[in-house]
Amino acid sequence: MKELVIFYFSGTGNARRVTEWFSDEGRLAGYNVTTINIAHHRMVPNPIPPQALIGFVSPTHGFNYPPLMLHFLFRFPHSFFRNKVFLMNTRAGMKMGKFFLPGLSGVALLLAALILRIKGYRITGMRSVDLPSNWISLHPGLKQNVVTSIFGHCEGITRTFARTLLNGRKNFRALLDLPQDLLITPIALGYYFIGRFVIAKTFVASRACNNCGLCIKQCPVNAISMVDNRPYWSYRCESCMKCMNNCPQRAIETAHGLLAVTILILNAVIFAAIYSWLPNKEVHISDSGLVNGTVEFTLQSAVLFLVLTITYRLAHYLKRFRWFDRLITYSSLTKYKFWRRYKAPG
Ligand SMILES: Cc1cc2nc3c(=O)[nH]c(=O)nc-3n(C[C@H](O)[C@H](O)[C@H](O)COP(=O)(O)O)c2cc1C
Ligand code: SF4
Ligand code: SF4
Known part of the structure; x- marks a missing residue:
């Protein structure tokens, strides 16, 4: 049976929901799915199942993956089977009128891709998902109807991305943001x-x-x-x-x-x-x-x-x-x- 293993971290549930949507699609496509919350399982699995498709899903913190996820990636074992990997980050999405506004990834996916590439993995997908911003130290939480609307919008995006990858194709949609992501690298370091x-x-x-x-x-x-x-x-x-x-x-x-x-x-x-x-x-x-x-x-x-x-x-x-x-x-x-x-x- 085909294996799908997703490692995720989530503060307020957005990244967890993305993991669930992707997992659903995995099961529908006949995969045996394992999801691992890295906050509960700090031990890195070794060895990684051969041929498994591996995913990492995490919020964006200060234009980067949070240190918990970054440090987990640094400890992650090398791949002897050149496993396929996909990377996803949830960002601070907003909504103005009918328009869904994106957050900013910075180096989140780029740094993770670099670390895993060096460890011998094949990156087959990178996607940002603009779920509602949870950074309530900076701004009040969004209204519940806006939150529900953004969730509906993002579920479709995540499921489409998942089906593409599960069918063996690639998707690097996140790289469209590359110029602005590179520009804010100094702020990511400062954060x-x-x-x-x-x-x-x-x-x-x-x-x-x-x-x-x-x-x-x-x-x-x-x-x-x-x-x-x-x-x-x-x-x-x-x-x-x-x-x-x-x-x-x-x-x-x-x-x-x-x-x-x-x-x-x-x-x-x-x-x-x-x-x-x-x-x-x-x-x-x-x-x-x-x-x-x-x-x-x-x-x-x-x-x-x-x-x-x-x-x-x-x-x-x-x-x-x-x-x-x-x-x-x-x-x-x-x-x-x-x-x-x-x-x-x-
Ligand atoms: C401390 C902090 C920093 C954040 N930095 C960013 C950021 O740089 N870019 C962005 O788009 N969203 C940023 N966000 C928003 C979250 O990444 C976003 O709301 C995410 O979907 C939350 O996921 P979670 O519910 O799984 O924790 C930040 C949130 C917090 C709390
Ligand atoms: S904000 Fe800080 S203290 Fe609060 S749950 Fe998250 S990591 Fe823990
Ligand atoms: S701040 Fe106080 S009331 Fe709130 S969760 Fe912590 S211990 Fe409970």
Whole structure:
């Protein structure tokens, strides 16, 4: 029997749904289908079944695959049978009037394709699917009727793509976005090394939290722990948005106010002090702009992480005081009713 194995990761259900649609088509085409959620099965299967068609499905985070998926791909074994592979990413789709708007992949599929090509796999398909954006730290969740409409649109796209590949043909539709994807490579790098850690330190639980522990239990990377009887987010967080969207008490907020104050302190006080001191000192260790740039970037990042860690920890301690908790909660845009959470249908 023909084998289809799909490895997937999903924060809020979009990539999981794409995996289900593809699997359905696989079964209809007579394949024996296995789907593996890599958040639950970190062990890479070895050996890969010979002749199996292998798929990877994941959301896009910061114009790249999330680190969980990237690291899984790095650990993935070499193919001795030159297995066929397809790659899919779900992106931040939107809808304006009748028009479905796409998200941006950046290097997500390109990097994954490169890693697997080096490991001896044959890439036969690459496709982005523009399911609703779940990034509710940035914008309110889409209305439920819009979400349902985008899902209907994307199901057809996914099933058509699946049938093409399952019939032995190729489809590289994702490569049409190549020029814009390459242009945003620097932002993808910035997100991987800096951005995702900043986002991890914006999550807070308000007083509405009843310590049910669901967020801790469901987090795919065990990034949340109870500190002083309240959920505390570590740098391990992948910002997948699962906890924030699933909290039954709607108690998890993105602390926009706290982030704004942290950035203000960082720029107006700490960096300003460092730069007023630096010109008198010998900081240019080489004439090379690249070396100076790298040294400056490393120093700035180190200061950023230090300040972020301290302010987040301090804010967590101070949240035991009602006035401070209110300050943090009410300066979070996500607190307000119009800021919907994202719910994938079903
Ligand atoms: C932290 C974060 C970063 C994101 N970055 C991107 C991005 O760079 N490009 C994009 O199109 N969508 C981006 N998105 C949107 C998600 O990739 C998209 O909503 C995806 O379908 C979610 O899939 P999931 O429900 O399986 O987690 C981002 C979402 C989050 C939470
Ligand atoms: S899921 Fe919500 S209510 Fe439950 S512990 Fe987490 S933040 Fe608190
Ligand atoms: S802490 Fe929340 S956002 Fe971060 S990885 Fe876990 S579930 Fe996802």
